[in-house]
Amino acid sequence: VPTTVEIIEAKRDGRELPEDEIRSIVLGFTAGKVPDYQMSAFLMAVYLKGMTTAETVSMTRAMVDSGETLDLSAIPGIKLDKHSTGGVGDKVSLAFVAILAAAGVPVAKMSGRGLGITGGTLDKLESISGFQVELSSQQIVDQVSSIGACICAQTKYIAPADKGIYALRDVTGTVESSSLVASSVMSKKIAGGADTILLDVKYGRGAFMKSYEAARTMALLMRDIGIAHGKQMVVEMSSMDIPLGRAVGNLIEVKEAADFLRNAETDARLKSLIYELAQKAILAVGNSSSAVDLVESGKAWSKFVEIVEAQGGDVRSIERWNDITPAAVVRCTQSGFVTDVDAEIIGRSSNLLGAGRAKKDDSVDHLAGIRIDSPVGQEVETGSILATLYGCTGSTVAQAMAMIESAFRVDNASRAEIRPQFEQVGDALS
Amino acid sequence: VPTTVEIIEAKRDGRELPEDEIRSIVLGFTAGKVPDYQMSAFLMAVYLKGMTTAETVSMTRAMVDSGETLDLSAIPGIKLDKHSTGGVGDKVSLAFVAILAAAGVPVAKMSGRGLGITGGTLDKLESISGFQVELSSQQIVDQVSSIGACICAQTKYIAPADKGIYALRDVTGTVESSSLVASSVMSKKIAGGADTILLDVKYGRGAFMKSYEAARTMALLMRDIGIAHGKQMVVEMSSMDIPLGRAVGNLIEVKEAADFLRNAETDARLKSLIYELAQKAILAVGNSSSAVDLVESGKAWSKFVEIVEAQGGDVRSIERWNDITPAAVVRCTQSGFVTDVDAEIIGRSSNLLGAGRAKKDDSVDHLAGIRIDSPVGQEVETGSILATLYGCTGSTVAQAMAMIESAFRVDNASRAEIRPQFEQVGDALS
Numbered sequence: 118v119p120t121t122v123e124i125i126e127a128k129r130d131g132r133e134l135p136e137d138e139i140r141s142i143v144l145g146f147t148a149g150k151v152p153d154y155q156m157s158a159f160l161m162a163v164y165l166k167g168m169t170t171a172e173t174v175s176m177t178r179a180m181v182d183s184g185e186t187l188d189l190s191a192i193p194g195i196k197l198d199k200h201s202t203g204g205v206g207d208k209v210s211l212a213f214v215a216i217l218a219a220a221g222v223p224v225a226k227m228s229g230r231g232l233g234i235t236g237g238t239l240d241k242l243e244s245i246s247g248f249q250v251e252l253s254s255q256q257i258v259d260q261v262s263s264i265g266a267c268i269c270a271q272t273k274y275i276a277p278a279d280k281g282i283y284a285l286r287d288v289t290g291t292v293e294s295s296s297l298v299a300s301s302v303m304s305k306k307i308a309g310g311a312d313t314i315l316l317d318v319k320y321g322r323g324a325f326m327k328s329y330e331a332a333r334t335m336a337l338l339m340r341d342i343g344i345a346h347g348k349q350m351v352v353e354m355s356s357m358d359i360p361l362g363r364a365v366g367n368l369i370e371v372k373e374a375a376d377f378l379r380n381a382e383t384d385a386r387l388k389s390l391i392y393e394l395a396q397k398a399i400l401a402v403g404n405s406s407s408a409v410d411l412v413e414s415g416k417a418w419s420k421f422v423e424i425v426e427a428q429g430g431d432v433r434s435i436e437r438w439n440d441i442t443p444a445a446v447v448r449c450t451q452s453g454f455v456t457d458v459d460a461e462i463i464g465r466s467s468n469l470l471g472a473g474r475a476k477k478d479d480s481v482d483h484l485a486g487i488r489i490d491s492p493v494g495q496e497v498e499t500g501s502i503l504a505t506l507y508g509c510t511g512s513t514v515a516q517a518m519a520m521i522e523s524a525f526r527v528d529n530a531s532r533a534e535i536r537p538q539f540e541q542v543g544d545a546l547s
Numbered sequence: 548v549p550t551t552v553e554i555i556e557a558k559r560d561g562r563e564l565p566e567d568e569i570r571s572i573v574l575g576f577t578a579g580k581v582p583d584y585q586m587s588a589f590l591m592a593v594y595l596k597g598m599t600t601a602e603t604v605s606m607t608r609a610m611v612d613s614g615e616t617l618d619l620s621a622i623p624g625i626k627l628d629k630h631s632t633g634g635v636g637d638k639v640s641l642a643f644v645a646i647l648a649a650a651g652v653p654v655a656k657m658s659g660r661g662l663g664i665t666g667g668t669l670d671k672l673e674s675i676s677g678f679q680v681e682l683s684s685q686q687i688v689d690q691v692s693s694i695g696a697c698i699c700a701q702t703k704y705i706a707p708a709d710k711g712i713y714a715l716r717d718v719t720g721t722v723e724s725s726s727l728v729a730s731s732v733m734s735k736k737i738a739g740g741a742d743t744i745l746l747d748v749k750y751g752r753g754a755f756m757k758s759y760e761a762a763r764t765m766a767l768l769m770r771d772i773g774i775a776h777g778k779q780m781v782v783e784m785s786s787m788d789i790p791l792g793r794a795v796g797n798l799i800e801v802k803e804a805a806d807f808l809r810n811a812e813t814d815a816r817l818k819s820l821i822y823e824l825a826q827k828a829i830l831a832v833g834n835s836s837s838a839v840d841l842v843e844s845g846k847a848w849s850k851f852v853e854i855v856e857a858q859g860g861d862v863r864s865i866e867r868w869n870d871i872t873p874a875a876v877v878r879c880t881q882s883g884f885v886t887d888v889d890a891e892i893i894g895r896s897s898n899l900l901g902a903g904r905a906k907k908d909d910s911v912d913h914l915a916g917i918r919i920d921s922p923v924g925q926e927v928e929t930g931s932i933l934a935t936l937y938g939c940t941g942s943t944v945a946q947a948m949a950m951i952e953s954a955f956r957v958d959n960a961s962r963a964e965i966r967p968q969f970e971q972v973g974d975a976l977s
Contacts, residue, residue: 125720129594154583158719161591164559289588290555 121145121155128162136175143179147278153285160282160291168296173338174345176296180304181346183278187254187310189225192262195349195402196223198311199394200302202335203235205323205464206360209391210238210268211374212412215421216395218266220406225261226268227275227309231473231481234323234464236370239270240473244368244483248430264423276304287477295335298325303342313349315398316340317390318546321358323460329354336546351401352546353394359458359493362387366472366486369507372438378418384492397545441484441507444470444514447521449501453529455491462524463487466517470508482508487521497527551575551585558592566605573609577708583715590712590721598726603768604775606726610734611776613708617684617740619655622692625779625832626653628741629824630732632765633665635753635894636790639821640668640698641804642842645851646825648696650836655691656698657705657739661903661911664753664894666800669700670903674798674913678860694853706734717907725765728755733772743779745828746770747820748976751788753890759784766976781831782976785820789888789923792817796902796916796937802868808848814922827975871914871937874900874944877951879931883959885921892954893917896947900938912938917951927957 118141119127125142127134142159145151168176189196197217201207210228217224228250231237239250252260252269260267279301286292306314316339319325320332336352343350362384364373377383377391395408411417425432467473471482485508491497503525506517548571549557555572557564572589575581598606619626627647631637640658647654658680661667669680682690682699690697703710709731716722736744746769749755750762766782773780792814794803807813807821825838841847855862897903901912915938921927933955936947 122718122720125591129591129720152583154587154715155719157584157588158591158721161555161559161588162595162720165592165595285584288552289585290552290559290592291588 121151125155125159125162128159128166131166133169134172134175136178139172139175140179140182143176143278144183146281147183156282157285157289157291160286160289160297163296164291164294170338170341173296173300174342177300177304177307177342178346180276180278180282180300181308184276184308185254185274186308187225187257187275189223189258189261189310191258192223194221194223195313196225196261196311197313197315197398197402198224198226198306198309199315199317199398200306201317202302202319202325202332204319204357204361205234205236205460205467206362206365206370207236207319208241208362208364208370208374209317209387209394211241211371211421212377212391212417213395213398214266214268215378215417215424216391216408216411217398218264218424219411219416219420220399220404220408221265222399222402222404223261224266225257225309225311226266227271227305228268232477233475234461234468234473235325236365236367236473238268240481240483241367241370242268242430244371245425245430245432246434248425249428252428260427264420264427266420266424267428268424269428271305271309275308279304295331295338299335299338299342303339307343307346307348311348313351313398313402314343315351315353315394315401317353317355317394319355319357321356321460323360323464324357333546340546349401351397353397354544354546355390357460360460360463360489361390363489363492364486365463365467365489366507367481367483368435368438369486369488372435375421375435378412378421380413380415443505443507444510445506445518446502447504447506447518449491449497449499449503449527451527452498453496453527455493455495455497455503455525456528457526458489458493459524462520463489466520466524469513469517469520470506472508484508491525551581555585555589555592558589558596561596563599564602564605566608569602569605570609570612573606573708574613576711577613586712587715587719587721590716590719590727593726594721594724600768600771603726603730604772607730607734607737607772608776610706610708610712610730611738614706614738615684615704616738617655617687617705619653619688619691619740621688622653624651624653625743626655626691626741627743627745627828627832628654628656628736628739629745629747629828630736631747632732632749632755632762634749634787634791635664635666635890635897636792636795636800637666637749638671638792638794638800638804639747639817639824641671641801641851642807642821642847643825643828644696644698645808645847645854646821646838646841647828648694648854649841649846649850650829650834650838651695652829652832652834653691654696655687655739655741656696657701657735658698659701662907663905664891664898664903665755666795666797666903668698670911670913671797671800672698672860674801675855675860675862676864678855679858682858690857694857695850696854697858698854699858701735701739705738709734725768729765729768729772733769737773737776737778741778743781743828743832744773745781745783745824745831747783747785747824749785749787751786751890753790753894754787763976770976779831781827783824783827784974784976787890790890790893790919791820793919793922794916795893795897795919797911797913798865798868799916799918799937802865805848805851805865808842808851810843810845873935873937874940875936875948876932877934877936877948879921879927879929879933879957881957882928883926883957885923885925885927885933885955886958887956888919888923889954892950893919896950896954899943899947899950900936902938914938921955
């Protein structure tokens with residue numbers, strides 16, 4: 118194996134690195150033999166020169182092998198995991214896991230925290246009083262064996278190379294590299310030990326990848342990495358131009374997911390996406406249950422309660438939401454139809470109110486967030502409430518109100534002028 | 548000023564950085580506020596995206612300002628410095644400084660150590676018993692005031708940013724960047740405080756830059772940086788395809804330079820280059836002395852002795868060379884003319900014998916080296932000595948002998964077939 122400098126130079130010169138060289142730099146870094154400054158030069162070279170699919174597979178495998186792979190073999194059946202590349206208002210996982218577990222499909226779901234404008238499932242779950250996201254490997258296996266599902270943080274033994282590399286990428290301008298993003302996501306999913314992985318790859322204003330083409334390239338790359346590691350991959354593409362559902366924040370999103378599972382009236386696009394993803398996953402593992410039946414019969418809600426209680430959470434605490442006083446409302450200044458709600462602006466506004474984090478170590482306000490009272494397609498009058506704000510008070514609220522107002526577009530035109538992608542649900546990767 | 552990450556991202560995306568952003572990262576690095584891993588990501592981005600001349604000037608200025616600039620104002624006259632981009636057998640500085648000082652031109656020459664196949668003037672001078680290369684700023688000013696010249700190491704206060712950045716470049720695959728090379732060289736020259744800087748920019752197999760075009764681009768960039776800092780620049784281009792002179796090593800090169808100053812028979816190309824550079828420099832500062840007269844009259848040799856003694860060296864120790872037993876000789880296996888001696892191979896062979904260093908902290912063997920007994924143009928017979936080896940013994944010598952033999956080409960053809968550039972001396976930058 119060449120020296121670390123020679124490996125950096127090869128990538129700098131755009132050469133394709135063989136697996137042993139990628140392993141040498143990644144595992145050397147984890148072992149403390151390759152210093153930060155060599156890894157960051159390597160990451161910048163990768164950012165600017167790219168990696169082939171074969172290199173990205175090698176990178177992923179090295180990151181998986183830097184730690185432990187969860188052994189789910191004691192659990193009978195085809196084990197499932199799900200990952201969303203992140204969006205604004207994306208609480209699909211909360212309902213998805215409950216539906217799958219209710220169908221009898223074992224789900225060992227490892228989630229992340231929010232960063233930037235995209236929320237994180239762990240932050241949302243922690244808004245439930247007592248909910249424990251940190252489970253040991255044994256606790257994960259035990260809980261999935263007994264009740265069929267868990268939703269937890271990655272253990273510290275999962276892909277430690279990824280943690281170190283991500284921390285460096287964050288401060289060296291090397292975050293937005295498709296190979297680095299794909300290997301980071303997939304190394305954690307593969308080390309999570311599931312047999313089947315469902316990916317929901319988002320594109321649009323509120324997503325990490327703004328264009329459909331970039332998201333599709335990423336989706337194909339992640340799919341190929343999974344297949345190269347012997348995983349069954351189910352990959353869906355879904356639009357993230359407008360917020361998903363009516364709620365953006367933490368507890369407010371848990372409430373929306375819980376209400377959906379209790380058959381309350383739910384935003385049509387959110388409902389369709391949950392059913393689409395859940396049904397695809399159910400079929401992929403050879404199960405014949407109906408996702409709709411599992412929700413309508415209340416079985417999915419019972420399973421959700423079971424999961425929350427198994428992880429120490431108090432389901433009744435979700436109802437705290439009903440007692441919270443809004444910080445402000447944003448009203449409409451004209452009549453017409455809402456033809457656009459910019460997910461990126463809503464995401465930034467939600468962060469401003471305290472629901473998200475700008476840096477990894479920031480804390481989040483579980484009660485902060487935004488309710489979209491008038492979603493795309495809604496007819497409004499002057500004075501109609503467009504959105505309700507929760508969270509911090511004072512001048513920040515005024516700033517958030519102005520931002521949120523700018524996210525909405527109200528036209529005198531008819532519903533027919535709404536851009537079709539705003540009503541679109543997920544599509545299988547073609 | 549943007550954050551360090553934003554500056555790295557701007558360079559990564561190929562944007563031209565304003566002076567304050569470059570200063571922020573360079574001076575932040577020197578102050579310990581910008582960590583190694585951010586600087587190395589920045590350096591890789593600079594390597595791959597390049598810098599404009601304006602950015603390189605800013606980078607140089609920031610590196611100069613990271614430390615102290617030598618104040619030579621107490622010394623009357625136009626102060627001169629000289630820099631060679633490095634070659635194999637390049638002992639020009641040793642004679643050059645003596646000639647200029649003999650002409651009455653004050654020379655405060657700061658030199659470096661050898662790295663890779665190119666030797667370093669400090670290593671050569673330290674082969675003279677007792678010679679001190681470390682002088683304080685005050686000692687430099689005092690010695691140049693009293694005897695007209697010194698040849699010494701950069702003080703630790705000169706461009707400390709360059710030292711830290713160079714150490715990082717060496718281990719992160721970011722050495723060969725024209726902007727980083729030019730700013731490194733020029734920051735030290737500018738901080739050296741001279742009014743006029745003569746640059747000898749080498750190209751060819753034994754040089755840092757292999758092609759004339761790359762060397763010319765570098766020469767123009769270094770000239771522009773000097774002019775932007777108010778320096779008078781004299782820039783010469785010279786070929787480094789074959790070794791310069793007959794001696795390659797440390798003490799052996801000092802001996803060749805000393806013999807030239809004592810009017811011994813000297814390799815024609817070496818002699819021409821010394822006179823060419825010395826005369827250009829003398830004229831550039833408005834002096835009317837003849838370089839040839841200064842050598843032929845013995846004045847340059849006297850000045851050399853004076854400089855060596857002022858810095859604690861024993862000139863008689865140079866004659867140790869006569870008592871050294873060669874390790875081996877390489878003989879010719881055919882008759883004809885020597886039509887090529889590959890400088891790169893000779894440089895690597897010299898290192899193998901112990902004369903150079905592969906890493907910065909390696910020590911050098913002052914007595915190791917190679918004498919070219921049959922230079923390009925020489926008529927040879929089977930059994931003629933091509934080269935004599937000095938230094939280590941054992942299997943390394945056998946390896947060096949084979950390498951050196953491969954550096955020579957002997958053809959039955961006439962002298963006319965020798966490539967013209969091998970006989971070419973320096974040319975002013977056009």
